[in-house]
Amino acid sequence: MADVVSARRRAAKSKIFVSVAVLAAIAGAAPAGASTQGSLGATSTGSVTITASVANRAQITGLTDVAFTNVDPASAATAAQSNCVWSNTATKGYSITATGSGTSGAFTLANGGLSVPYSVQWSASGGQTSGTALTAGTALPGMTSTAANPTCSTGAATTSSLIISIAASNLQGMTSATSYTGSLTLLVTPQ
Secondary structure: HHHHHHHHHHHHHHHHHHHHHHHHHHHHHOOOOOEEEOOOOOOHHHHHOOOOOOOOOOEEEOOOOOHHHHOOOOOOOEEEEEEEEEEEEOOOOEEEEEOOOOOHHHOOEOOOOEEEEOEEEEEEEOOOOOEOOOOOOOOOEEEEEOOOOOOOOOOOOOOOOEEEEHHHHHHHHOOOOOOOOOEEEEEEOOO
């Protein structure tokens, strides 16, 4: 009888051992591209897979303040400046949204109750004096940058142009010797 009990115990232990070995093999199975562990020995080699990614980012630099001083109201006043826009997307694409400091983001300059509108244009090339007209608060999509880095410190020095104009008819409505001021915010979104 003791031999029967002993045989049953050995069989049960064997089943448990096989079950544990199968579970350990399943749990230890490494997914494709996962790290591998070294074995005990004079030397041991393991490996790890390294992955990296970055989020969509954009940057605008090279902007300068605009001053229309003592302009002749007989003709439009225009100021164009080149700047740098960088995007890290695969296409280097971006959209540009301009918002003025006037009511509801309007492109206006003001002095107390006096105000004068201005227009804004954008070009995805540096050194331009005209471009696509922007509407306040509305994105202009489909732009592409040629910048090699966020500040254009290598490669192309400028990648885009901002053009601001005040029409002659609006200049003629301004009061002389009065400064009108406002701000323009440019939002670059990578695409």
